[in-house]
Amino acid sequence: MEVFTAISQRCSIRAYKSTDVEEDKLKKVLEAGRLSPSASNRQDWKFIVVRNKETRKKLAKAAFGQSFIAEAPIVIVACETEPKAMLACGQAAHTVDVSIAFAYMILQAYELGLGTCWIGAFSEDEAKKILNVPNNIRVVGMTPLGYPNQPSSRKFRKSLNQIVCYEKYE
Numbered sequence: 775m776e777v778f779t780a781i782s783q784r785c786s787i788r789a790y791k792s793t794d795v796e797e798d799k800l801k802k803v804l805e806a807g808r809l810s811p812s813a814s815n816r817q818d819w820k821f822i823v824v825r826n827k828e829t830r831k832k833l834a835k836a837a838f839g840q841s842f843i844a845e846a847p848i849v850i851v852a853c854e855t856e857p858k859a860m861l862a863c864g865q866a867a868h869t870v871d872v873s874i875a876f877a878y879m880i881l882q883a884y885e886l887g888l889g890t891c892w893i894g895a896f897s898e899d900e901a902k903k904i905l906n907v908p909n910n911i912r913v914v915g916m917t918p919l920g921y922p923n924q925p926s927s928r929k930f931r932k933s934l935n936q937i938v939c940y941e942k943y944e
């Protein structure tokens with residue numbers, strides 16, 4: 775599959791089959807995160823793979839009741855291990871680095887026929903409690919990982935004209 779095919783056809787999946795995810799597919803998704811770029815190649819991240827059903831249900835509750843999260847056989851939770859690091863441009867490195875890694879993982883999952891849905895609406899405090907994440911570590915996002923139980927949905931996006939300008943900000 776070409777990268778652009780994955781980019782253009784992937785969509786967020788909010789219904790999952792209970793079918794288990796093969797270990798080699800999970801490994802490939804995790805590898806995509808491992809190989810992704812980070813500022814100064816710091817790789818200050820940790821990905822928690824949750825298969826335990828009760829824990830998945832608790833995570834869905836921490837995500838304000840988004841119950842589809844627990845439908846998938848796996849939930850991956852992305853953490854940043856050096857959250858104080860800043861980029862010279864003033865952005866928090868943890869948000870940028872972990873987001874890139876998660877985006878790579880999500881695209882790799884799509885190529886393998888697996889569904890994902892980036893979850894940003896969750897209580898970080900709750901997620902930390904559930905997963906024993908130390909106070910000084912940030913939880914940036916999570917995604918269910920499993921076989922989709924819904925058709926692909928259409929993408930609604932702004933046009934290039936609306937989001938691109940040339941030479942100067944317009």
Ligand SMILES: Cc1cc2nc3c(=O)[nH]c(=O)nc-3n(C[C@H](O)[C@H](O)[C@H](O)COP(=O)(O)O)c2cc1C
Pocket residue numbers: 784785786787788840891892893894895896927929
């Ligand atoms: C940072 C971020 C946080 C998101 N949080 C949620 C969420 O909590 N729940 C959810 O159902 N979708 C969430 N999404 C998915 C977006 O709603 C979705 O990506 C967007 O509507 C575009 O649709 P598509 O992914 O199908 O192309 C999130 C996406 C991003 C990038």
